[in-house]
Amino acid sequence: MKKSNYINAILSILVALIIGGIVVAFMGHNPLEAFAQLFRGAFVGKFNFGTTLEKFVPLLLAGLAFAVSSKIAVFNVGVEGQLYLGAMAAAWVGFTFSNLSKVVHIPLAILAGMLAGALFAAIPAILKVYFRVNEVLTTMLLNYVAQYLTSYLVNNPFSGGTGVAQSPPIYESAILTRIMPPSRANTGLFIALGMLVFIYWLFYKTTVGYKLRSVGLNRDFTDYIGVNSRKAIILGMMLSGAIGGLAGAIEVMGIHHSFLDNFSSGIGFDGMLAALIAKSDFGMVAIISFFIASLKSGALAMERYTGVPKSLIDAIIAVFILFATMEGLFQLKRRMKSKKEVDEHVG
Amino acid sequence: MDKIVEMKNITKEFPGVKAVDGGQFDLNQGEIHALIGENGAGKSTMMKMLYGLYTPDSGTITVKGQEYGGLTTREAIDLGIGMVHQEFMLVEEMTVLENIILGFEPKKSRNRIDFKKAIEKIEHYIENYGLDIQLNKKVRDISVGEAQRVEIIKTLYRGADILILDEPTAVLTPQETEKLFEIFKNLRDDNKSIIFISHKLNEIMEISDRITVMRHGKHVGTVNTEDTTIPEIAKMMVGREVFLNIERKKPEVGEVLLSVEDVYVPGERELSKIKGISFKLHRGEILGVAGVDGNGQSEIVEAITGLRKVEKGDIIFKGKSIKNLSPAQIRKLGISHIPEDRNKRGLNRPFTIKENLIADKFQDKEFSKGIVLNEKKIKEFAEELVKKFDIRPSDVNLSAENLSGGNAQKIVVAREISNDADLIIASQPTRGVDIGSIESIRKILNDIKKKGVGILLVSADLQEILSLSDRIAVMYEGRITGILDNEEATEENLGLLMTGGYLNEKV
Numbered sequence: 102m103k104k105s106n107y108i109n110a111i112l113s114i115l116v117a118l119i120i121g122g123i124v125v126a127f128m129g130h131n132p133l134e135a136f137a138q139l140f141r142g143a144f145v146g147k148f149n150f151g152t153t154l155e156k157f158v159p160l161l162l163a164g165l166a167f168a169v170s171s172k173i174a175v176f177n178v179g180v181e182g183q184l185y186l187g188a189m190a191a192a193w194v195g196f197t198f199s200n201l202s203k204v205v206h207i208p209l210a211i212l213a214g215m216l217a218g219a220l221f222a223a224i225p226a227i228l229k230v231y232f233r234v235n236e237v238l239t240t241m242l243l244n245y246v247a248q249y250l251t252s253y254l255v256n257n258p259f260s261g262g263t264g265v266a267q268s269p270p271i272y273e274s275a276i277l278t279r280i281m282p283p284s285r286a287n288t289g290l291f292i293a294l295g296m297l298v299f300i301y302w303l304f305y306k307t308t309v310g311y312k313l314r315s316v317g318l319n320r321d322f323t324d325y326i327g328v329n330s331r332k333a334i335i336l337g338m339m340l341s342g343a344i345g346g347l348a349g350a351i352e353v354m355g356i357h358h359s360f361l362d363n364f365s366s367g368i369g370f371d372g373m374l375a376a377l378i379a380k381s382d383f384g385m386v387a388i389i390s391f392f393i394a395s396l397k398s399g400a401l402a403m404e405r406y407t408g409v410p411k412s413l414i415d416a417i418i419a420v421f422i423l424f425a426t427m428e429g430l431f432q433l434k435r436r437m438k439s440k441k442e443v444d445e446h447v448g
Numbered sequence: 449m450d451k452i453v454e455m456k457n458i459t460k461e462f463p464g465v466k467a468v469d470g471g472q473f474d475l476n477q478g479e480i481h482a483l484i485g486e487n488g489a490g491k492s493t494m495m496k497m498l499y500g501l502y503t504p505d506s507g508t509i510t511v512k513g514q515e516y517g518g519l520t521t522r523e524a525i526d527l528g529i530g531m532v533h534q535e536f537m538l539v540e541e542m543t544v545l546e547n548i549i550l551g552f553e554p555k556k557s558r559n560r561i562d563f564k565k566a567i568e569k570i571e572h573y574i575e576n577y578g579l580d581i582q583l584n585k586k587v588r589d590i591s592v593g594e595a596q597r598v599e600i601i602k603t604l605y606r607g608a609d610i611l612i613l614d615e616p617t618a619v620l621t622p623q624e625t626e627k628l629f630e631i632f633k634n635l636r637d638d639n640k641s642i643i644f645i646s647h648k649l650n651e652i653m654e655i656s657d658r659i660t661v662m663r664h665g666k667h668v669g670t671v672n673t674e675d676t677t678i679p680e681i682a683k684m685m686v687g688r689e690v691f692l693n694i695e696r697k698k699p700e701v702g703e704v705l706l707s708v709e710d711v712y713v714p715g716e717r718e719l720s721k722i723k724g725i726s727f728k729l730h731r732g733e734i735l736g737v738a739g740v741d742g743n744g745q746s747e748i749v750e751a752i753t754g755l756r757k758v759e760k761g762d763i764i765f766k767g768k769s770i771k772n773l774s775p776a777q778i779r780k781l782g783i784s785h786i787p788e789d790r791n792k793r794g795l796n797r798p799f800t801i802k803e804n805l806i807a808d809k810f811q812d813k814e815f816s817k818g819i820v821l822n823e824k825k826i827k828e829f830a831e832e833l834v835k836k837f838d839i840r841p842s843d844v845n846l847s848a849e850n851l852s853g854g855n856a857q858k859i860v861v862a863r864e865i866s867n868d869a870d871l872i873i874a875s876q877p878t879r880g881v882d883i884g885s886i887e888s889i890r891k892i893l894n895d896i897k898k899k900g901v902g903i904l905l906v907s908a909d910l911q912e913i914l915s916l917s918d919r920i921a922v923m924y925e926g927r928i929t930g931i932l933d934n935e936e937a938t939e940e941n942l943g944l945l946m947t948g949g950y951l952n953e954k955v
Binding site: 306307308309311314315318319321322323324325326327328329 | 753755774775776777778779780785787792793794795796797798799803807808810811816819820821823
């Protein structure tokens, strides 16, 4: 992505905050104080900053999952479902194997989560490339499958027997260490950041990435140079699903320590939003996810100390999205216009 | 003679490009004026401004004594300007007659069209100018040449006496072109004025009265056709001497490299687009495939390169069947492919020049270890090719998106030639490419032939086929209607074969 896009994103953030500030002022509060509390609530103190990081991890991974799929020109609306299945697989490994050491148990649970996500994402990919079924439709429907399937599992065979719809707790050996107590931030942060670096490396420095980027930009070209575009799309989609699964696994192993029914409530979609704003640039996905996570975690403090309602933050996020995508809209329009005229005057 | 159109000091800028910069053009009443230049020289842009599709940033357009800063399409039509676009603007499902009067119907009463009056008026054009068309056929059932005549009548019917034709001969066979030129002459004799955009020099010399040459959006010169020669015009277009005719030696052909045996291939819509094609290609020869676009050339190329399934028959390469292998397998066996459409297949435009140049080799040991790309080697390799093939800009890290047609095509050619294949399938290798690049691409093909490489050259440009090929196969409706040696081929007998005719002496 070009430098100017980063500048645009920062500008959108500023404009959104200024508009939010004006609204706060209208409501009779001091906007500077509100933002100071917001900032404090997001960054100052172990608990506050930890909470920001805790919210950042799943957002980043879900955003990354969506960005990966859009790099291969597939619109993976199913990150949420892949996340649920990944979480369930990780939880199952976590509460089933009792006498494993941490060094074995954690990677095993994580791999199980990623595998589940990958396999689940392979279904819409295969349907798309061999039967031309629109992936938006299939991934959206599969989200319900994942959600209800896991819901059934924690209520019946995998019920923790506590009366709450959740699985048995995972063993200590599968738990990701908390790094900023009393917050729930955990070592999953490093796994997520590692994933970010890995994905960037994979896409831009390897033959696999070459194939994936190629198929996303021009399928005809990909087939012509002798790369099987169908296989590339399935591979890319499985990669996307694996990252979604990883997000779920970290939520279970680092935050909840068991599979809670319906625990996600839209992490997959928030991530998709972050990726859309970031136009699927991996670095930008990280920045946007961090921004949204900070707003969400600072909101509570702001409400508590200044009386500005927490829901205002959702409004600010909405304004921010509006600006970020509007800028994209302008860009698209400009590009289409110039492309049209260039096409015309070449002829 | 009166100046009926005068365009002075025209500039037009698109984001990032000065399409026209100081453009000049004038048209006399009753002349055929050719406007030529390479791709992107600004000729279409100039004419679109005259027709009111674009507004000039500065400069004046004077039509019939009235000066304008810019025209709207409506004004242009009212002034008697008509334009026949490269792509025809006809409604496929309506009849020829309905298409012609569409929007300008003579009325009997408020809601009733006076077809009789319309037909009378159209008959007048048909008789006077030799524009024979069949009024009650649907447009989808008529030939390209006829559709073009319908377009011309349409503009005349709307009262045009200044006709702009954007590359009208690009889609025509030689015979149809002859016919079109007859019509041009008839129109001229009736005091109509014609502007004719083209980049085929021999046609322009044949038909035009005056020639205006544009280069890089600038006006290079306007000359009387009788006072100039083809090399002179080519020099004005390119800015230096060009040599398009290749010194072709009769080759010493080696063993049979490729043998296509009674192949049937399905098309997009038809069951069998290719209906039983057979030919042999030897080492060290160029076999040209001539034909009007869409007669199965693309399908046979795709069948050989593994991009399309073969239904029946066999394709033997170096003694082994390659029928229905994957594109990757076929490439590995030693077949390179310069595809007909560089934007669809030949290039991944958003990719960098470097990435495009290694597209078929990035998984080779030389350029990657395991899955890790060897950036240094890739860069070296790409820079070497860029230098050798004179690709501009020379920065291999730039995206291929903004490259000119000629340089983009050079990337494709460079990549496909650099892997030392035994057989190169070159499909429209110089389509939409500037003269300078045409010259160098043709020379490259001729040179590698001498090294014992076999080349299957598919081109809609007869001159290209004639100047490069040792033998020429002509395709018509999915069949080969004849294979000629270069020595016995002429534009006339090729043209005949291209339209489905057979030569008296069977070959």
